[in-house]
Amino acid sequence: AQRVTQPEKLLSVFKGAPVELKCNYSYSGSPELFWYVQYSRQRLQLLLRHISRESIKGFTADLNKGETSFHLKKPFAQEEDSAMYYCALSEETSGSRLTFGEGTQLTVNP
């Protein structure tokens, strides 16, 4: 069965510092990977998906099939990036259900 692991429950950095939120997965097929974000008192929303290969709000994530990872990175963290970040996996690109990691609470300190 597929599994998504986010090893850090809490991550704290200072404003302007680089940040990396780790995500590893286990799945035998070709997964589609996502990062979802939940800001305080807001609903979960899509941040980015690996297929798009785009940068959103300065964040990027590269799918590394060899290491089965999909780490989220930003070179200069901002205070408004403080939120809960979830890595998620879909078994196929045709639109199947998502398996979420446990989430990482990012705090960017001034």
Add this chain to the structure above:
Amino acid sequence: GAVVSQHPSWVICKSGTSVKIECRSLDFQATTMFWYRQFPKQSLMLMATSNEGSKATYEQGVEKDKFLINHASLTLSTLTVTSAHPEDSSFYICSARDLLAVAKNIQYFGAGTRLSVL
């Protein structure tokens, strides 16, 4: 665009009663909606996939008779927690996938419903 409305946002009920939660896609049509459960400080756990016009697909360990799902239209899915007990107290979240953008495989989430069973 792509707004999902979930109602109610918070409900308190007595043990043994049933509670219905609605999930509506406001500006798009969704043949597929998903229901998740989230315990405090834990991740979202998929309960079931709701399919318009057909039976829902439940995840292993989720009681079908306990959590009734109805997806009667392209914009509405409901989750009914039947004979609720305190252990059913949780945060329930729905999501929907745009019918016209299935290939994008993006889920749009509701704000969630906090259920407290006394």
